[in-house]
Amino acid sequence: MPESSAAPAARPTPSEPVELSAEDAKLVVLARGARGRVGAVEGAAVRDQDGRTYAAASVSLPSLTITALQLAVASAAAAGATRLEAAVVVTEASTLDGAGHAAVRDLSADAPVHVAAPDGSVLGTVTA
Template sequence: MPEQTFAATAVPSADGDPLSAEDAKLVTLARSSRARVGGAEGAAVRDQDGRTYAAASVALPSLTVTALQLAVAQAAASGATKIEAAAVVTEASALDGAGHAAVRDLAADAPIHVAGPSGTLLGTVTE
């Protein structure tokens, strides 16, 4: 199977509005996942039933998975059919394309909140 590549997505600047409590929880879970393993990224998603899934990026010699891809995969493997919202904690200035595509596989319009390592919201991708 050929490897797919996805372009990074620009993150619009945060508008100053605070996140809802549910979306802030996603950022907290993503930060915790990242810190627990010292990963480059942490991510969390909430499915249509309100269940949350958190993950950190994986970089092995034979497998590389972004945190957001892994969180979406966990949700899908648990039977989720829709993602309501997602959050990624990263030092990058753009949302990785593969993670963005994974969320869009289960939700065309779910907000993807991108935060820095301190948890400060950098912006939200809605496309």
């Protein structure tokens, strides 16, 4: 995979058992579904300023590699979203990938990015 100039991986802030709002819990369900449908490494979902949601799975092709979070943000932007309210990535990794994090920050400086395990349990949240 080519070197990326995106920000380094961000480590989610460990926290006590995380209580998500109903809207953010829905993002976890959508991200898990996107990941599971195609057996992808990661799934992600975002919610835009109008409450619309976009879900995606990571893609790894010979000519294209994109993280689930990048693809979810790209789908939102392509649909006209100008701001994100929240994002979720479901992954087996212990960190949030830098490229996905940077994509979220392109549309929102303060949207929480929840990182969840494949079973849906939230590992932590990146807010910066």
